[in-house]
Amino acid sequence: MSQHTDHKRIDVPHGQGQYPVFIGQGLIAQPAVWAEHLSKQVLVITEDDVASHYQASIEQALSGLCAFEVMSVPAGEASKSVAQWSAILDRLVSMNAQRDVTLIALGGGVVGDLAGFAAASYMRGVSIIQIPTTLLAQVDAAIGGKTAINHPMGKNLIGAFHAPKAVIIDTATLATLPDRDYRAGLAEVIKYGAIGDIALFEWLEAQADALNQRDEMALQTTIETSVEAKKSVVVRDEKESGERALLNFGHTFAHALEALTDYSTLRHGEAVAIGMVLATRLSERLGQVPNGTAERLKTLIENVGLPSECPASQSPEQIIERMRLDKKNKDNTIRLVLLSALGQAVVQPCSEETIALAFE
Ligand SMILES: NC(=O)c1ccc[n+]([C@@H]2O[C@H](COP(=O)([O-])OP(=O)(O)OC[C@H]3O[C@@H](n4cnc5c(N)ncnc54)[C@H](O)[C@@H]3O)[C@@H](O)[C@H]2O)c1
Numbered sequence: 001m002s003q004h005t006d007h008k009r010i011d012v013p014h015g016q017g018q019y020p021v022f023i024g025q026g027l028i029a030q031p032a033v034w035a036e037h038l039s040k041q042v043l044v045i046t047e048d049d050v051a052s053h054y055q056a057s058i059e060q061a062l063s064g065l066c067a068f069e070v071m072s073v074p075a076g077e078a079s080k081s082v083a084q085w086s087a088i089l090d091r092l093v094s095m096n097a098q099r100d101v102t103l104i105a106l107g108g109g110v111v112g113d114l115a116g117f118a119a120a121s122y123m124r125g126v127s128i129i130q131i132p133t134t135l136l137a138q139v140d141a142a143i144g145g146k147t148a149i150n151h152p153m154g155k156n157l158i159g160a161f162h163a164p165k166a167v168i169i170d171t172a173t174l175a176t177l178p179d180r181d182y183r184a185g186l187a188e189v190i191k192y193g194a195i196g197d198i199a200l201f202e203w204l205e206a207q208a209d210a211l212n213q214r215d216e217m218a219l220q221t222t223i224e225t226s227v228e229a230k231k232s233v234v235v236r237d238e239k240e241s242g243e244r245a246l247l248n249f250g251h252t253f254a255h256a257l258e259a260l261t262d263y264s265t266l267r268h269g270e271a272v273a274i275g276m277v278l279a280t281r282l283s284e285r286l287g288q289v290p291n292g293t294a295e296r297l298k299t300l301i302e303n304v305g306l307p308s309e310c311p312a313s314q315s316p317e318q319i320i321e322r323m324r325l326d327k328k329n330k331d332n333t334i335r336l337v338l339l340s341a342l343g344q345a346v347v348q349p350c351s352e353e354t355i356a357l358a359f360e
Helices: 048-062 082-094 109-124 135-141 171-176 179-196 198-212 216-236 243-248 251-260 268-285 293-303 316-323 352-359
Strands: 008-014 017-024 041-047 067-073 102-107 127-132 146-151 154-161 166-170 334-341 344-350
Touching (some): 041 109, 048 067, 048 171, 102 109, 109 127, 109 146, 109 154, 127 135, 135 171, 171 216, 179 198, 179 216, 179 268, 179 293, 179 334, 243 334, 243 344, 251 316, 268 293, 268 334, 268 352, 316 352, 344 352
Parallel strands (some): 017 166, 102 127, 127 166
Antiparallel strands (some): 008 017, 146 154, 334 344
16 A cells, blocks of 8 residues: 655546646645646635635735635535525625636535535536535545535435536645544545445454544555545546445435435435445355454444444334335345455345345
8 A cells, every 4th residue: 555755646537638636745835736737716625524624824925826716605514505606606706706717615524515516507607616625525425526516305416516626635634624524534434445446444443443543644544545445436436326326325324314414413424334234144144255254344434433333223124114215225225235255345226125134
């Protein structure tokens, strides 16, 4: 596994070209690395909590390079709304933004998805630079070009594929990230290991203590490896017609758990951690992975401080009933991502009776 030297650049190809992902400590304050991706007119979209930490740094970095304005939305999932999307479009119109305007998304997955969808829709698509500030957004949401806002009837119901111009991952921003949000991001990293990279999985097992201490070297390696993992999937399946679905490992259970707990009790990554254990237990019950695999995953999840068991308030029946509503279902069977080995995943249609085995 590669070790950190200064900053790293990973190029991610997509349908219309490619974009660089820069990974390094203190990159917001080093615009020389990424300034070539700016245009003359810039709108920074951030949210209030992130702004309190990083608005001054981004303003300092941009001053003298372009004309820019900063717009901040309230922190939290509720900002992925039609109302906030519309407010961004209003702001772009009021600043007389032209087709060459560049948006910058400075924040976690919420800001990235919201600003990304605004960029996808304004004038049929303008440039966006993603500066993800949560571990989840750095290893997952900012890579791959999916953007979305929520509809009152469902999460991410309104969205578009819109590749960023560049992604700037400043690992120094993780220093201020609350503990639960940091650990929630680790769940997606564990997912990459479980579905496609046994070496990453074993490395995470060995580095759990370093990750718990947010050790800089361990983080650099974790983020670089995760970006490569997400890249390799989205490059082969940009629009999620096949292989990209493997990234939903643990997510069908997770979405049901999140919905049943009103998106307020569990962080997405925490629900994914529980969902991955359930999916692995089911894979084990079906004889696809050796006995003990689910226990091994559970141990890693617990060692990085994530929950591994369903909240007692949620019954298997309720969870399965809710899974039926998942938008990725086809032909009344529930399509789950299961393991065929630790480090290898498959999409499998499952009946509800089969899914119940995950809870035994
Ligand atoms: N587009 C995709 O491919 C994709 C993939 C995964 C998730 N998502 C979306 O991402 C969202 C979740 O993202 P998230 O977990 O980053 O949530 P988030 O953006 O709400 O951030 C989590 C919390 O961390 C705070 N925060 C962010 N950066 C901080 C920092 N550096 N220091 C201190 N506090 C900071 C925020 O204020 C917030 O309270 C969901 O809406 C999900 O649908 C999108």
